[in-house]
Amino acid sequence: MHNRNLIYDGTFDGFLSTVFYVFEQQLDAVTIQSESGVQHIMFSENETIVTDELKANRVWKGLNNKMSKSGHYQLYYAFLSEQAGVENLLLDYIRYVFSTDLKVDKDFSHPSVLKIVQIAKMVGREKHRMEAFVRFRLTKDAIYFASIEPDFNVLPLISKHFKRRYADQKWLIYDIKRQYGLFYDLQKVDIIAMEFPSNFDFTKTNTDYFDQQEFEFQKLWQDYFKSTNIESRKNMKLHIRHVPKRYWKYLSEKQPY
Amino acid sequence: MSFERTQEKLKILADAAKYDVSCSSSGSQRTNKNKGLGDATGMGICHSYTEDGRCVSLLKILLTNYCIFDCAYCVTRKSNDIKRAAFKVQEVVDLTINFYRRNYIEGLFLSSGIFKSADYTMERLVAVAKKLRLEENFNGYIHLKSIPGASDELMREAGLYADRLSVNIEIPTASGLKKLAPDKKREDFIKPMVKVKNEIIQYKSEKKIIKNTPKYAPAGQSTQMIIGASGENDFQIMQTSNHFYNTYNLKRVYYSGYVPISYDNRLPQIGSAVPMMRENRLYQTDWLMRFYGFDVSEILNEKHQNLDLDVDPKLSWALRNLHEFPVDVNTADKRMLARIPGLGMKSVYKILNARRFRRLNWEHLKKIGIALNRAQYFMLCDSNQFERRDLSPEKIKGLILQNSTSKYRSTLSNQLSLFG
Numbered sequence: 001m002h003n004r005n006l007i008y009d010g011t012f013d014g015f016l017s018t019v020f021y022v023f024e025q026q027l028d029a030v031t032i033q034s035e036s037g038v039q040h041i042m043f044s045e046n047e048t049i050v051t052d053e054l055k056a057n058r059v060w061k062g063l064n065n066k067m068s069k070s071g072h073y074q075l076y077y078a079f080l081s082e083q084a085g086v087e088n089l090l091l092d093y094i095r096y097v098f099s100t101d102l103k104v105d106k107d108f109s110h111p112s113v114l115k116i117v118q119i120a121k122m123v124g125r126e127k128h129r130m131e132a133f134v135r136f137r138l139t140k141d142a143i144y145f146a147s148i149e150p151d152f153n154v155l156p157l158i159s160k161h162f163k164r165r166y167a168d169q170k171w172l173i174y175d176i177k178r179q180y181g182l183f184y185d186l187q188k189v190d191i192i193a194m195e196f197p198s199n200f201d202f203t204k205t206n207t208d209y210f211d212q213q214e215f216e217f218q219k220l221w222q223d224y225f226k227s228t229n230i231e232s233r234k235n236m237k238l239h240i241r242h243v244p245k246r247y248w249k250y251l252s253e254k255q256p257y
Numbered sequence: 258m259s260f261e262r263t264q265e266k267l268k269i270l271a272d273a274a275k276y277d278v279s280c281s282s283s284g285s286q287r288t289n290k291n292k293g294l295g296d297a298t299g300m301g302i303c304h305s306y307t308e309d310g311r312c313v314s315l316l317k318i319l320l321t322n323y324c325i326f327d328c329a330y331c332v333t334r335k336s337n338d339i340k341r342a343a344f345k346v347q348e349v350v351d352l353t354i355n356f357y358r359r360n361y362i363e364g365l366f367l368s369s370g371i372f373k374s375a376d377y378t379m380e381r382l383v384a385v386a387k388k389l390r391l392e393e394n395f396n397g398y399i400h401l402k403s404i405p406g407a408s409d410e411l412m413r414e415a416g417l418y419a420d421r422l423s424v425n426i427e428i429p430t431a432s433g434l435k436k437l438a439p440d441k442k443r444e445d446f447i448k449p450m451v452k453v454k455n456e457i458i459q460y461k462s463e464k465k466i467i468k469n470t471p472k473y474a475p476a477g478q479s480t481q482m483i484i485g486a487s488g489e490n491d492f493q494i495m496q497t498s499n500h501f502y503n504t505y506n507l508k509r510v511y512y513s514g515y516v517p518i519s520y521d522n523r524l525p526q527i528g529s530a531v532p533m534m535r536e537n538r539l540y541q542t543d544w545l546m547r548f549y550g551f552d553v554s555e556i557l558n559e560k561h562q563n564l565d566l567d568v569d570p571k572l573s574w575a576l577r578n579l580h581e582f583p584v585d586v587n588t589a590d591k592r593m594l595a596r597i598p599g600l601g602m603k604s605v606y607k608i609l610n611a612r613r614f615r616r617l618n619w620e621h622l623k624k625i626g627i628a629l630n631r632a633q634y635f636m637l638c639d640s641n642q643f644e645r646r647d648l649s650p651e652k653i654k655g656l657i658l659q660n661s662t663s664k665y666r667s668t669l670s671n672q673l674s675l676f677g
Contacts, residue, residue, distance in 0.1 A: 106610035109621035132302045136359045144358060167292040168394075169358055186292075216260050217355050220267055224356075227271035228317060229307040232516055233531055238310030242303070252361070253305055 003044035010034040016056035032087035071105025074120035138211040144171040147202040225253035282363035284476040285420040293394030315366040324370030328438035364398030375406035386418035403449035412452040416474040425481040433487030477508035485532040486515040492562040538564040572598040576650040599631030
């Protein structure tokens with residue numbers, strides 16, 4: 001029998017709809033791919049799956065009944081890693097979950113569970129890092145603006161944190177890599193697409209766009225960062241392990257003074 | 258606020274505050290109220306790390322570095338010839354709010370040199386916290402220093418606005434304190450600590466009856482000891498620490514390796530190394546006491562007054578107690594699993610869960626992420642391969658060290674590297 005290559009729209013609902021289809025049709029030899037990253041697979045036929053929210057919800061609810069809360073989260077976290085082939089790892093895992101009456105999400109020596117737990121952990125770490133490393137800069141139109149380039153698609157995971165914390169200021173967090181952002185308008189958080197001027201440099205704080213105060217507070221923060229260091233305990237290896245270099249370009253304290 | 262003046266003050270007063278190591282911003286349950294600013298629920302966040310690898314979570318500053326005391330170990334001591342400065346209440350409020358809005362910090366850690374009197378100083382610290390809470394509707398984290406000798410009334414008020422309160426006992430023994438800080442008395446440190454402890458107990462019991470009892474220092478209190486300034490051994494230090502945990506219900510005791518800042522001949526001289534390694538071993542011991550079910554006397558006692566520097570304290574304990582091993586990971590209880598060198602509490606959790614599904618072998622354990630280099634000599638699993646030789650403690654220690662690259666080996670070794 002031919003291998004079936006199922007193509008979905010890249011959304012989580014799309015993925016869950018695909019899982020629904022796999023179980024409904026009792027398919028065995030399948031691969032699942034997002035439409036943005038389709039690679040042709042030899043001796044297999046492509047089939048596009050239409051996203052269906054109702055079906056997706058049924059799968060999600062079904063999983064919820066068979067897993068602990070943390071296991072349920074981990075599935076979504078792992079999905080947001082966007083790692084090549086993660087859909088197939090998730091499918092293996094989901095098959096294992098539905099194959100038994102036990103709650104298996106803590107079966108840490110099972111290869112599928114272990115793999116998903118590990119990926120979810122990486123995504124969780126990135127989420128936590130973004131909660132820490134986002135640096136807002138006050139724009140002339142009184143919006144606190146931050147740009148990020150996370151390894152994984154963590155914006156959906158950090159929305160609640162920032163909404164709760166910065167309830168009284170307008171803010172916008174923009175993912176440069178995935179070209180979308182979260183905008184809070186004092187009422188609700190919206191997912192938005194944005195156009196930037198062609199000469200806009202995300203790493204620079206330019207007087208054309210940013211509030212005068214912004215420069216002073218960045219300086220004060222840089223001063224603070226330097227003064228609070230203890231030179232005789234210097235340990236750059238540890239420093240870099242905590243703040244990997246790829247994040248430096250968006251950290252105010254790491255900008256040229 | 259005038260930018261240049263604030264900048265100058267910030268440099269001086271952040272520099273003076275950096276020897277306080279506490280940077281914790283977790284353990285409070287303060288939620289955002291009325292669409293205000295900030296939220297201090299859930300876990301703490303380290304927003305950055307300094308080049309010495311320490312977490313930056315709070316804006317940690319002194320209100321002033323003017324001080325009437327002359328404690329030898331302290332950089333702001335009266336006799337030290339340094340620049341002095343003092344923040345106004347409003348300046349601290351503005352810095353905190355603006356740093357917080359930019360997501361630089363979780364909140365404020367405010368300490369102070371003691372000017373005029375203990376109460377005069379404490380009153381000002383409280384004024385900052387009060388203004389942040391009541392005028393700015395700030396719900397971020399606030400850590401205030403309890404000033405030794407402050408009155409009960411002020412400590413009561415402080416706890417209503419702060420998430421955490423701390424008073425540093427600094428020197429682990431009363432005799433060391435007498436030598437290095439003759440104007441200070443142990444009792445002065447203890448007094449605010451007792452008040453805060455009692456207030457927390459009262460708050461917790463009242464809250465059971467009246468749900469909206471105003472919060473009192475929800476993240477508890479902590480203290481700090483300087484390590485390596487006054488000649489105490491590890492046994493004395495951890496006994497003191499244990500005493501403070503038990504007697505005053507502290508959330509944390511911090512250990513701060515002494516950074517030489519003075520030519521005073523009662524202290525290690527400028528240029529001598531900061532005892533970072535020893536500090537690390539003390540923290541490990543502290544964790545063993547608080548999370549791993551060890552009693553401090555198992556690790557440090559009359560016979561073992563100092564921690565080994567080349568191996569961690571749990572391994573060191575295991576090597577002295579080989580009769581307790583090997584432990585079978587498929588049957589042992591949580592308490593014994595936690596005692597196996599190389600197993601952290603997360604590994605223990607994973608093992609306890611994973612073994613409900615199948616018996617675990619070396620391959621499983623390795624994949625789960627256990628440090629087998631240390632653990633293998635102390636455990637059995639579902640395999641007929643295990644350490645059969647009757648190895649002496651010295652031999653095991655040698656084998657483990659041989660196969661590991663200790664982060665501290667370079668600082669321990671005085672040997673010349675011939676082929677390096």
